[in-house]
Amino acid sequence: MSVNDFADERRRMVEEQIIRRGLLEPRLLAAFEAAPRHLFVPKDDRHLAYADGPLPIGFGQTISQPYIAALMTDLLQLKGEECVLEVGTGSGYQAAILSHMAMEIHTIEFVPELAAQAQQMLSKHSNVFCHVGDGSMGWPDAAPYDGIIVTAAAPEAPRTLLDQLKDGGRMVLPVGRREYQVLEVWTRRGDEFDCRVEAGVAFVPLRGKYGWKGVR
Numbered sequence: 001m002s003v004n005d006f007a008d009e010r011r012r013m014v015e016e017q018i019i020r021r022g023l024l025e026p027r028l029l030a031a032f033e034a035a036p037r038h039l040f041v042p043k044d045d046r047h048l049a050y051a052d053g054p055l056p057i058g059f060g061q062t063i064s065q066p067y068i069a070a071l072m073t074d075l076l077q078l079k080g081e082e083c084v085l086e087v088g089t090g091s092g093y094q095a096a097i098l099s100h101m102a103m104e105i106h107t108i109e110f111v112p113e114l115a116a117q118a119q120q121m122l123s124k125h126s127n128v129f130c131h132v133g134d135g136s137m138g139w140p141d142a143a144p145y146d147g148i149i150v151t152a153a154a155p156e157a158p159r160t161l162l163d164q165l166k167d168g169g170r171m172v173l174p175v176g177r178r179e180y181q182v183l184e185v186w187t188r189r190g191d192e193f194d195c196r197v198e199a200g201v202a203f204v205p206l207r208g209k210y211g212w213k214g215v216r
């Protein structure tokens, strides 16, 4: 199984799920063309890797639908020089995408087994740094960030994460109820934060200190 397998499926995914839905930024499309999604899903599900939906990755977690990963990446408006934090490494796929789009990526995962697998998958991405722990508190060691992407749903945007943004930095995260959320895009302007709401989404819950109570 290599990176080049599924090249046709991958091209079709980019064309039908991403371009056709209006995301056209060449660097974004190149990142999705490059990342071998089939290697980030469980072996038995490889034939489904390029389908238009999320997939289970074990431990009750999922790898996001390609289009949602693309939309969230697009909303960060990365130019290539940024330092980015991802909360919720999961399979490592989103981090692999980000590694093509920004200078330095920190990604943090709550479930040690997933973090270990993802770290192995991302070992060739020398600009990605994997951490294990509660990302609802961010990763202060590498802060402040130009961009923060949270790939698990929060009851509200954690203030600790907003505080780890640079001036002008953006944070994209799903916020709402347990079953259904909206994507919020926060921008920091000095000590002010403005928030706009994008598409409706459904993510697994954020755990930890600023996540959902009762989800361990």
Ligand code: SAH
Pocket (backbone or CB within 6 Å): 061, 062, 063, 064, 087, 088, 089, 090, 091, 092, 093, 094, 095, 108, 109, 110, 111, 114, 133, 134, 135, 136, 137, 151, 152, 204, 205, 206, 207, 208, 209, 211
């Ligand atoms: N970005 C992932 C999809 C992640 S699914 C990918 O590309 O595959 C959400 C992930 O967030 C799960 O792996 C879950 O364990 C993790 N998570 C939930 N709460 C967390 C927290 N407080 N800190 C870090 N990771 C968390």
